[in-house]
Amino acid sequence: MNSLTLTAKAVRTSLIAAAATSVAFSGFAFAEEQSDGAKVERIEVTGSRIQRTDMETASPVTVIDASAIKAAGATSIDEVLQKMTATGGAMTNPGINNGSQGNASINLRGLGSQRTLVLVNNRRMVNSGTGAASTVDLNTIPVSMIKRIEVLKDGASSVYGSDAVAGVVNIILKDDFEGLEANVQTGVSGQGDASETSFDLTMGGSFDRGNVVMGLQYMDRGEASMADRDATQCDYAERVGADGNLELYCGGSSYTPGGHIWGPDGRDSLQGSLDGTWHEFTDDDKYNYNASSYLYTPMQRLNLTALGNFELTDSINLFSEAMYSKRWSEQQMAPQPIWTDTFTYTEAMGDSLLEHGYEYGDELDYGRRMADVGNREFSQVVDTVRVVVGLDGLLDNGWAWDTSVNYGRNDSVDRLANLINMGSVNTGIEEGTFNPLDQASWSQENMNEYLYTELNSGGSEMFIVSANLSGEALELPAGYLGFATGLERRTEKAWFIPDSLTSQGMANDPKVEPTGGEYDVTEAYLELAIPLLSGVFLAEQVDLSAAVRYFDYSTFGSDSTWKLGLTWRMTDDFMLRSVASTAFRAPSVDELYSGKSPSFDQVEHPVGQDQAEVTRGGNPNLTPEEAETFTAGFVYSPSWFDGFSVTADYYDISITNSIALVDSQYIVDQCMDAQGNPINTETSLCQSADIKMGGGNRIIFNNQLQNIGAENTSGIDINLAYAFDAVGLAWTTSLDSTILLENESIILGESIDYAGLITSGSGGFAKYKTNFDLGVEGDSWGAHYQARYISGMDSYACQSEPSSCYAPSTDSIIYHDVSATYFLPQGWTLSAGVNNLLDEEAPYYTGNNDANTDPYTYDTLGRYFYLQASVKL
Secondary structure (H helix, E strand, O other), rough: OOOOHHHHHHHHHHHHHHHOOOOEEEEEEOOOOOOOOOOOOOEEOOOOEEOOOOOOOOOOOEEEHHHHHHHHHOOOOOHHHOOOOOOOOOOOOOOOOOOOOOOOOEEEOOOOOHHHEEOOOOOOOOOOOOOOOOOOOOOOOOOHHHEEEEEEEEOOHHHOOOOOEEEEEEEOOOOOOOEEEEEEEEEEEOOOOOEEEEEEEEEEEOOOOOEEEEEEEEEEEEEEEEHHHHOOOOOOEEEOOOOOOEEEOOEOOOOOOOOEEEOOOOOOOOOOOOOOEEEEEHHHHOHHHHHHOOEOEEEEEEEEEEEEEEOOOOOOEEEEEEEEEEEEEEEOOOEEEEOOOEEEHHHHHHOOOOOOOOOOOOEEEEEEEEEOOEEEEEEEEEEEEEEEEEEEEEEEOEEEEEEEEEEEEEEEEEEEEEEEOOHHHHHHHHOOOOOOOOOOHHHHHHHHHHHHEEEEEEEEEEEEEEEEEEEEEEEEEOOEEEEEEEEEEEEEEEEEEEEHHHHOOOOOOOOOEEEEEEEEEEEEEEEEEEEEEEEEOEEEEEEEEEEEEEEEEOOOEEEEEEEEEEEEOOOOOOEEEEEEEEEEOOHHHHHHHHOEEEEEEEEOOOOOOOEEEEEEOOOOOOOEEEEEEEEEEEEEEOOOOEEEEEEEEEEEEEEEEEEOOOOOOHHHHEEEOOOEEEEOOHHHHHHHHHOEOOHHHHHEEEEEOOEEEEEEEEEEEEEEEEEEEEOOOOOOOEEEEEEEEEEEEOOOOOEEOOOEEEOOOOOOOOOOEEEEEEEEOOEEEEEEEEEEEOOEEEEEHHHOOOHHOOOOOOOOOOEEEEEEEEEOOOOOOOOEEOOOOOOOOOOOOOOOOOOOOOOOOOOOOEEEEEEEEEOOO
């Protein structure tokens, strides 16, 4: 092939633009135009294992170049990936203080991070993070070693196996780097906090029969506090004001310093004071837990990488990849809320409650915010290693083969300091040696003997042996029949060992059981690229792609998936494309075998607390999720408009047998009446929930994973890119948009379409998201501007009665990022940038998750400055 085809031209345009933009045009792969008469090198495109010269497949792929990552000032790839318009829902990031445990994730199509497959150099990455991880922690991928990222935006289970339901993120590392490159970056928010410093060094060289590339990256990120932002200084709550209208006030928790008593028979609750007196609890007594919580979480991270190739013979190559990462991360939350077992009010506890209508012999429930001993301090130390060793080469007939061993292991230790051993406290209350109504009992000095640090450990392990063969089987009238086939044997293992006190139920929360288990799978696949027509009127080239994958799991047995794709290049400028496929996701070890553990979910009930105690856990009877995916679109790169290209793709993904939890509010509504009594006990839902009203009117029930759901999502991706020269400068522009038509979740027959909604804990699902990029480059300088648009959304919590909410929706928001680069002699480069230039504040909405907004969707940090210096020799 002596000239670039339609899609290759579009890709070339996008990669030129990538040097100045953060997300490149939706193309297919990376290649350079060859001189006349030279053959374009065969490459493997994400979504297909068939090596090809023209890069054209039926599946939409977005390419993010290394220079685009650098231009965005990103020190972790989640900073770039999470800004893609094709993402949505919940994605852990540094702004998630409650529950992230320092992880970073990617969530394509808003279908959950567990349904996005992450690869490194076309091979699986070990699940990583804390505990029995079921997704890949993006912190384990060193930004400095990334050559490019290819994001496939449709199902690819027939090619890669489990988890590739919403798409695939394939990180391609620098395996051919030569020389030395060093980068230093520092940054700080406009408020002077969340400072960050990073350093990386990449070295590479070639010798007679091979090459070696090594990289080191270190990052140190500081924290920001919710107390230091006007929008998050306190937790907003809503109430009817004196004028009859809804108003915001600084709310919080009923678990307060000084103690809180819930009495019998609906008697008013009491708030304690440090002087030993009590008064009726009011809104003014609520505890502001935001003041002690991080807005942005600190982390230190070390990444070491080594890649090598050695030619054993003229046709056999030995390759190896080694990656190691170590992460130290922290979160901070308000002091622990504790509650005692129900106890009897006795004379030995004093007479402080008598004046409030209580009597000796009353049964009391007592809760307290343990400000006496300090904030809860979470910390994690996570080690992840991945090693790949293999052989690849060419047969005499030109077929390519490879075989490899891929081993990965993740080990984590997480700590939670300043907890109270409530087992011992309850024993003391029962024996009369601990008086909960005496403020002195809760003093720091007295609580030292009850204070402990929770220590948990966990990990994941992956072992894969694989072999692949690909090439051109025979010549057909329209071209060569390409094929790829292979075998794979994979073992996945995961475990979680809770703290000894926690596992015995002696802490404040109910006991947590350990997790442990493994499974193995044997898989085989066949993929074909079949040319149907060539050189015909309105059919310059028509190709059919087909793939099938068979798998046999030790946990549930065998099945298969398939894929059919069509590319119809009508002219050199215009191509139609479409893919239909089936996909699956096998339940993870954590979903199958995780032990029972407590979760405290927000619910609404006339007499119950606003947090229910929910027991969750795995289910060894789970079966795989199944999906059907369909995409159809076009690529247009007009020869009369050099440098311009446009793509549009419609996507539709339907998941059945999905693994899900029943919504906690739904269980409360179906299984408990307004007085707190169990109802509908003959139904399977309520029988498994075993709902009851516990002490302090805390609702308690079970809610374990089941194959009870379905997910349906559809939408349109549109991308326009244009690269041109004007006024002596090189310009690049791109406009990337996603229109979300549907994001339906069905559980137990109850359906809700999340398109256009923003939730409490599952993130936002904006109907319209657009990224606009503009780059310009001169001889010695360059500049870049990006605008990110997120359309307004309605609060999930306010659907039934918007008028009952102070903020039933959010407005649209646009973030503006700018950066500039100056190229100095001797290979030096200086860059500076500002993210969220206009300091846009994250919007408040009723029913928010944390920080009075949704940190999964919005930037909570505000304006951020960064400065880079780099040298390449």
